[in-house]
Amino acid sequence: MERLFPTGVPVLGKDLAGRHKEKERVKQLLKSGQSVVLFGPRRIGKTSLALTVLDELKKEKFFVGHVDVFESATLPIFSQRMVETVLANKKLAKTIRALKDGLSTAISKIEIKNVVNDFEWILKFAEKDAEAYDLFSNALDFPEQFAKKHRRHMVLFIDEIGDIDKFNGTEFIKLMRSKFQLHSHVTYLFAGSHESVVKNVFIKKSGVFYRFAQLCGVAAIEKVSFKAFLKNKFKEVNLDVRETALDAVLELTEGHPYYTQLLCRELYFYALSKGKPIDSEAVEIAIDEVIRIEELYFSTLWEEVSKNSAQVTVLLAIVENRGSLFHSDLKKKINVTRTLTQLKKRGIVEKNENNRYEFTDPLFKEYIKVRLL
Ligand SMILES: Nc1ncnc2c1ncn2[C@@H]1O[C@H](COP(=O)(O)OP(=O)(O)OP(=O)(O)O)[C@@H](O)[C@H]1O
Ligand SMILES: [Mg+2]
Incomplete structure (x- = not known):
């Protein structure tokens, strides 16, 4: 079945509703060399916006890269991902894995040999007892060195920056800033969902990244363009959807993209199984289903509150x-x-x-x- 309304994964290209203004603004800032931090509630579409921006900048010949702090369990993994995403600009993302698998076979490949010649410290990834701090410190400078060597400008996206605390201590994040601020070939794009963390890091005077990045809040999607987008999606698969149904969806979600997509997915399933047009009754059923899907999250949150x-x-x-x-x-x-x-x-x-x-x-x-x- 076609993934008409993707949920749970970032959306890009033709699946991205709205965001025109935000995209242009972020691109303009990044291109002028100004680092940016996207912040907003969970599932509001920060990662989707950031990845779309990267995609477009890549087409404009920028080097790009993307690491997710949340998905990097340890500091060495984070460091490795950082290096890999940078190397991917020259289709060399598998270099570290190849080095870990066997030094001599890896080095026999000319492209890998060239990387190792230019950045010898990369060999440390293959050493079992390499110091995590050293790897991290080198990895932080790698985007700048790589971009400089290839005479390109790079935009590096660091997602879930608020999670950096899990690597124990402000020491790491301080090192990050001290290095990043000296980089002239790389502009940084950050995203974070915990508003308080973003505030502590980027807005507070005592925050490590104070005044380093321009803040861009990511809010819900404007209803008129979201509605047109959804209408088109249903039209693509020849499903009959009533205007009132779409209005009811957007009135409830207020343009929150995740819930809008989830509700529309349920409406799509409803139309396929019942063979009926999507009307207000279908919306009621879909809302019920969505609450059931999110029940565990809501009940846990309520328990906390x-x-x-x-x-x-x-x-x-x-x-x-x-x-x-x-x-x-x-x-x-x-x-x-x-x-x-x-x-x-x-x-x-x-x-x-x-x-x-x-x-x-x-x-x-x-x-x-x-x-x-
Ligand atoms: N512009 C958009 N158009 C359509 N759907 C979107 C858009 N942005 C986000 N979504 C929907 O919301 C979901 C969450 O988006 P995304 O992962 O980008 O949000 P996030 O803010 O990064 O979330 P998290 O707080 O979990 O990191 C996507 O899977 C998609 O269903
Ligand atoms: Mg995200």
Whole structure:
């Protein structure tokens, strides 16, 4: 079956809805040599946006690279991935693996021999007792050296930067900055979902990457263009979808890309199995299914939140839309300001354009509504 609405993997090219403005802005900054950090709630589309930008820059003859801190279990793995993604620009990504498999056979290949001649320290990857710190330190300078050697400019994307703490200590991240700031052939693109971490690292004066990268918030996708995109997708497979159904989807998800895709995937399955047009009734069924799919995540999150009864009170007040949080009876019972700060820090609520506090995750709100009230 065709993957009409991919979920759980970053989307690129024709699968990417909207994001035109964001893409141009990020590209413009990166091309001018300004490093950028994308931040926003989980599954809002940071990685998809970043990878699309890289794809386009690659077509414009930039060297590009991508490492994910979350997916690198240890510091040596992170270092190896960093080197591999850089080498991939010359189709040499398998160099380290070849070296690990056997030095002499690897070196017999002329391209690998050339890499080793230019960057001898790469041989350390094949040594069992190589110092993790040394490898990391060398790997951090590698993009600059490689780009310089080939007289190209590189854009390196470091995803889930907030996770860097798992490598024990600020020492590593400090080393990162001290090296990156001297690089003139590489511009860095970062992404992180934990707003508080991004703030601590990039915005706070004491943050290691303070003033290093320009902040670009990634928010939901604008509904009009998202709707046109979805309409086209259904048209591609000749499925009849009512306007009202798409409106209902976007009203619930508020343009949050992950949930919109997930709901549309369920609507697609519904239409295939029932052979009926997609209408508002189908949307109800799909919402139910999506909440079931995300149930474990929501219930775990709720369990966490419920440890603090003031947080529960505030969240329920937002769900029930009981007017201003500050002029109600709430203020008599709990410290509203402090509770909102806690919820904001955890990325659960944020102020919307109308200056009202809202859930960052529209489906978590729906979950509370249908399961807990
Ligand atoms: N521009 C887009 N158009 C269509 N779907 C999108 C778009 N951006 C994201 N998505 C959907 O949302 C999902 C999550 O996207 P992505 O992994 O890029 O988000 P993220 O913010 O990096 O998430 P995480 O916080 O998990 O790192 C994708 O699998 C896709 O279904
Ligand atoms: Mg991501």
